[in-house]
Structures are given as structure tokens and as C-alpha cells.
Amino acid sequence: xxxxxxxxxxxxxxxxxxxxxxxxxxxxxxxxxxxxxxxxxxxxxxxxxxxxxxxxxxxxxxxxxxxxxxxxxxxxxxxxxxxxxxxxxxxxxxxxxxxxxxxxxxxxxxxxx
Numbered sequence: 001x002x003x004x005x006x007x008x009x010x011x012x013x014x015x016x017x018x019x020x021x022x023x024x025x026x027x028x029x030x031x032x033x034x035x036x037x038x039x040x041x042x043x044x045x046x047x048x049x050x051x052x053x054x055x056x057x058x059x060x061x062x063x064x065x066x067x068x069x070x071x072x073x074x075x076x077x078x079x080x081x082x083x084x085x086x087x088x089x090x091x092x093x094x095x096x097x098x099x100x101x102x103x104x105x106x107x108x109x110x111x112x113x
């Protein structure tokens with residue numbers, strides 16, 4: 001389990017920063033907290049071109065972000081206990097998502113032009 005967590009975190013860190021930075025950059029756009037068995041806020045409205053960051057920190061509980069319906073092809077994270085997922089929404093629309101392990105966890109990103 002510890003090895004899997006180490007490998008998982010290595011992927012998060014390597015995908016977040018530029019080659020010149022030692023630490024991941026702080027999110028500059030909207031943030032969804034993944035904690036307390038929920039996405040907060042559950043519904044988020046952004047403008048096309050905005051980058052949303054999901055911050056995973058639910059006291060060791062594993063979650064992911066999996067798109068539903070039309071969002072299935074664009075929203076997909078690996079299972080994580082900590083770390084972040086970022087996605088830049090370029091097309092207006094409604095993007096619904098859930099946690100594959102906890103289907104009662106749902107969220108929506110509404111992207112306006």
C-alpha cells in the first residue's frame with residue numbers, strides 16, 4: 001500500500017510543475033475540494049478557458065473524478081488519496097462527474113462562453 005501511494009504521488013508531482021520548478025504551482029483558478037465524502041462546491045460555474053483544480057484530501061480515503069455522459073471522454077483521474085487534478089474547460093456546456101468508488105459523490109461544472 002505504501003509503495004502504491006508513493007508511486008501515485010510521484011505521478012501527481014511530476015505532472016503538476018514545470019521542469020524549472022521544485023514544487024507544484026498554486027492553482028490560479030477555481031478549486032473543488034475533494035473531502036468529507038463530497039466535492040465542494042458540488043456545482044461550479046466557470047468561463048470557457050478556465051482551469052479547474054480538484055484538491056484531494058479526505059483523511060486517507062481514496063477518490064477519483066470520472067465524467068458522466070458527455071463528460072466521460074474528458075474528465076478522468078486516477079484513484080487518489082491526496083494530490084490534485086487540473087482540467088482546462090475550452091467548450092461551453094455542462095460537465096457532470098462522480099467518484100467511481102462512491103457514486104453518491106457527484107459534481108457538476110457549468111462552462112459559460
